[in-house]
Amino acid sequence: MSEPAEHTAVRRRPYDGSRTQQRRFRSPAVPRDPRVCLWAVGTVLLLALPFYLDRFWLQAGLFAMAAAIGAIGINLLTGATGQLSMGHAFFLAVGAYGYCAFAGDGGDGLLGLGLPTWLAVPAAVATAGAAGGLFSPIAGRLRGAYLGIATLALIFIGQHVLFNAEDLTGGFNGRDVPPLSVFGLTFDDAEVTVAAVPFGAAEKLWYAGLVLLLCCGLFARGVLRDRPGRALNAIRDHRIAAGVMGVPVARYRAAVFVLSSMYAGLAGVLLALVFQRTVPDYFGMALSLEYLAMIVIGGLGSVSGAVLGAALVALLPQLLTRYSEALPLVSDPGTGGIAPGEASRYLYGAAVVAVVLFLPGGLASLTARRSSSTPGEDR
Amino acid sequence: MTTFIELLLGGVSLGSVYALIALGFVVIFRATEVVNFAHASLLLAGGYVTAVLSDDIGFWPALLTGIASGALVGAAIEFLVLRRYRGSDHSVLAIVTIGVDILLVTDLTRRIGTDVLAVRDPWGDQLLTIGSVSLAQTRVAALLVAGLLITAFLLAFRYTSWGVAMRAAAENAGTAALMGIRLGRVSLGAWAVAGGLAAVAALFLTVFPTPGLERATSLAALKAFPAAILGGLDSTTGALAGGLIVGVTESLATGYQSDLTFLGRGLGDLAPYLVMIAILLVRPAGLLGTKETARV
Numbered sequence: 001m002s003e004p005a006e007h008t009a010v011r012r013r014p015y016d017g018s019r020t021q022q023r024r025f026r027s028p029a030v031p032r033d034p035r036v037c038l039w040a041v042g043t044v045l046l047l048a049l050p051f052y053l054d055r056f057w058l059q060a061g062l063f064a065m066a067a068a069i070g071a072i073g074i075n076l077l078t079g080a081t082g083q084l085s086m087g088h089a090f091f092l093a094v095g096a097y098g099y100c101a102f103a104g105d106g107g108d109g110l111l112g113l114g115l116p117t118w119l120a121v122p123a124a125v126a127t128a129g130a131a132g133g134l135f136s137p138i139a140g141r142l143r144g145a146y147l148g149i150a151t152l153a154l155i156f157i158g159q160h161v162l163f164n165a166e167d168l169t170g171g172f173n174g175r176d177v178p179p180l181s182v183f184g185l186t187f188d189d190a191e192v193t194v195a196a197v198p199f200g201a202a203e204k205l206w207y208a209g210l211v212l213l214l215c216c217g218l219f220a221r222g223v224l225r226d227r228p229g230r231a232l233n234a235i236r237d238h239r240i241a242a243g244v245m246g247v248p249v250a251r252y253r254a255a256v257f258v259l260s261s262m263y264a265g266l267a268g269v270l271l272a273l274v275f276q277r278t279v280p281d282y283f284g285m286a287l288s289l290e291y292l293a294m295i296v297i298g299g300l301g302s303v304s305g306a307v308l309g310a311a312l313v314a315l316l317p318q319l320l321t322r323y324s325e326a327l328p329l330v331s332d333p334g335t336g337g338i339a340p341g342e343a344s345r346y347l348y349g350a351a352v353v354a355v356v357l358f359l360p361g362g363l364a365s366l367t368a369r370r371s372s373s374t375p376g377e378d379r
Numbered sequence: 380m381t382t383f384i385e386l387l388l389g390g391v392s393l394g395s396v397y398a399l400i401a402l403g404f405v406v407i408f409r410a411t412e413v414v415n416f417a418h419a420s421l422l423l424a425g426g427y428v429t430a431v432l433s434d435d436i437g438f439w440p441a442l443l444t445g446i447a448s449g450a451l452v453g454a455a456i457e458f459l460v461l462r463r464y465r466g467s468d469h470s471v472l473a474i475v476t477i478g479v480d481i482l483l484v485t486d487l488t489r490r491i492g493t494d495v496l497a498v499r500d501p502w503g504d505q506l507l508t509i510g511s512v513s514l515a516q517t518r519v520a521a522l523l524v525a526g527l528l529i530t531a532f533l534l535a536f537r538y539t540s541w542g543v544a545m546r547a548a549a550e551n552a553g554t555a556a557l558m559g560i561r562l563g564r565v566s567l568g569a570w571a572v573a574g575g576l577a578a579v580a581a582l583f584l585t586v587f588p589t590p591g592l593e594r595a596t597s598l599a600a601l602k603a604f605p606a607a608i609l610g611g612l613d614s615t616t617g618a619l620a621g622g623l624i625v626g627v628t629e630s631l632a633t634g635y636q637s638d639l640t641f642l643g644r645g646l647g648d649l650a651p652y653l654v655m656i657a658i659l660l661v662r663p664a665g666l667l668g669t670k671e672t673a674r675v
Contacts, residue, residue, distance in 0.1 A: 082470055084470065084473060084474070086416075137660055138656065138659050138660065138663075141659075141663040142659065142663055144414075144470040144473070145414035145416075145469075145470055145473040146414075146608065146612065148414065148416070148473065149414070149604045149605070149607070149608045150608065150655065150656070150659055152601060152604055152605070152652065153605070153652035153653070153655055153656050156648065156649055156652050157649065157652065157653075160643060160645060160646075160648070160649045161643075163643070163644070163645070164642075164643030164644060164645075165643070285598075285601075289477060289480070289481055292474065292477055293477075293478070293481065296474055296478070338489065339489075342485055342489050345481055345482075345485040346482060346485055346486070348481070349478050349479070349480075349481030349482035349485060350478070350482060351478075352474065352475070352477065352478030352481065353460055353475055353478040353479060353482070356464070356471055356472075356474060356475045356478065357460070357463045357464055357475070360466065360471075
């Protein structure tokens with residue numbers, strides 16, 4: 001950890017996160033910042049990947065992107081505000097099925113409004129937000145782990161509705177997801193050849209996912225760094241003091257719950273587009289726990305933490321599946337050994353415990369230069 | 380009318396089992412201020428040991444071993460994980476228990492697989508019939524055992540030095556420590572008791588009319604969460620009331636399911652959560668929970 005200290009020592013004034021300083025660092029001196037180079041390399045790499053990776057890894061990457069969007073949302077709620085939610089799988093389901101219902105044309109006998117698909121995405125996100133809003137009388141009043149227990153209800157309500165409202169959800173077998181189409185470009189398996197590489201659904205969605213993730217990340221960063229973020233952190237650190245200083249605690253709690261459920265809804269839409277079919281079993285308790293594991297492992301309260309953790313937790317089962325022959329103990333499901341899915345659950349379960357006990361800032365605290373305003377340190 | 384009484388009695392018995400689980404949950408919360416999301420996996424651990432051993436060494440020794448291992452797992456979580464945490468933020472500890480829960484549930488469900496482990500209990504599927512009302516013997520046993528355990532526990536909580544130490548620690552940990560109460564031992568005890576109670580509850584969740592211990596048993600155990608929170612997380616009496624409400628609601632919703640088909644199948648599993656939401660809307664602190672007041 002000596003490296004960050006050196007960087008600050010080079011500067012004329014220690015970085016204290018104030019506005020004027022942030023602005024100065026964005027002036028022409030910026031390219032010297034190693035982080036900018038890192039960003040540039042990362043962007044080029046991410047843009048180039050669809051030309052080289054096969055479908056399996058692109059899908060894995062898309063899962064990770066969808067997970068990252070959802071994790072950013074739940075990190076706003078749990079990391080920045082200290083409100084636990086065990087019910088995020090429900091909002092993912094609302095997003096996924098909402099998209100199907102808005103975009104479907106009713107051809108498969110299921111409810112479909114036949115909206116243009118580009119309109120169905122925001123509509124599904126808004127529906128997820130509305131579902132979060134319906135829960136706001138509880139989300140605004142309960143705190144921390146209490147809310148965690150109350151949101152358990154959402155999982156069971158969600159599962160009940162998904163299995164029983166067969167006209168809407170297709171019941172046990174789920175329903176097909178209509179492919180997204182924006183400005184005449186359809187994200188389906190009809191292949192387009194770009195630079196001698198055939199682009200299928202995964203390749204095209206890859207870029208859509210990147211754009212969505214970038215927008216979501218920047219928006220959440222804006223929320224966290226500005227007035228609302230400070231209010232949310234104040235609520236987490238000292239609810240009463242925050243109230244005394246004029247932060248409307250209940251309203252902020254309810255608002256961040258709605259916002260985070262909208263993020264979950266968008267993640268659900270993206271997941272549905274990648275899967276091309278939604279099934280109710282997927283949106284169970286385990287999914288909610290997975291999202292909590294992501295933000296704890298990555299780092300509570302920061303966007304980069306959420307993305308890191310999401311990448312790790314979402315890619316782990318895929319990695320283990322791909323390399324199960326080369327790994328000891330892990331084997332294909334049903335052959336007696338530990339299946340890849342179980343192995344990854346062992347790993348991230350243990351990682352959650354280890355991170356909280358030994359690395360309270362999560363993985364993000366290892367890589368990122370910590371500024372004084374980064375939450376999680378100055379509790 | 381007979382059906383109603385049968386359902387009501389069944390609900391009360393089921394509720395007393397939930398109350399056992401919720402009681403352990405509340406005890407942990409009072410002694411250590413940790414919301415224990417690993418509680419369902421504690422129950423699954425105790426139930427698994429009981430179910431696996433009951434074939435080999437007979438029912439009663441298996442039950443005792445199950446209870447002991449439930450208590451042991453609880454104590455081990457406290458000793459190996461929670462005690463290592465040096466911070467002061469208890470909501471972070473709730474997240475640690477989620478990690479523990481992921482680990483334990485993954486391991487146990489992998490061991491159970493798709494099997495249904497039947498417990499060789501002495502009651503079997505016999506019924507107890509009084510007048511026109513008949514009730515499964517397992518349900519009667521559940522009611523008696525849970526009632527006995529809860530009474531014993533509440534008496535111990537009030538009159539033994541262990542109970543006094545625990546209440547003192549819940550009231551004000553710092554002062555209690557200064558008075559010579561060993562907080563580590565208190566919280567270890569709380570976790571062990573909760574694990575043991577959960578193991579007993581596991582037995583009654585897996586005997587007739589349920590086929591046996593399976594993966595979904597941990598989902599049934601989750602119903603103790605609404606029981607605990609709708610009674611009020613910091614209230615032992617609340618846990619009892621909450622357990623009974625949840626049990627009766629579930630039993631009635633399952634029993635009258637055929638009249639409620641427009642709400643879909645499997646309503647019984649959902650009803651406790653709906654009741655929880657309804658009660659939280661009116662009383663955010665639960666029925667008997669202390670309303671939080673703070674001096675600024």
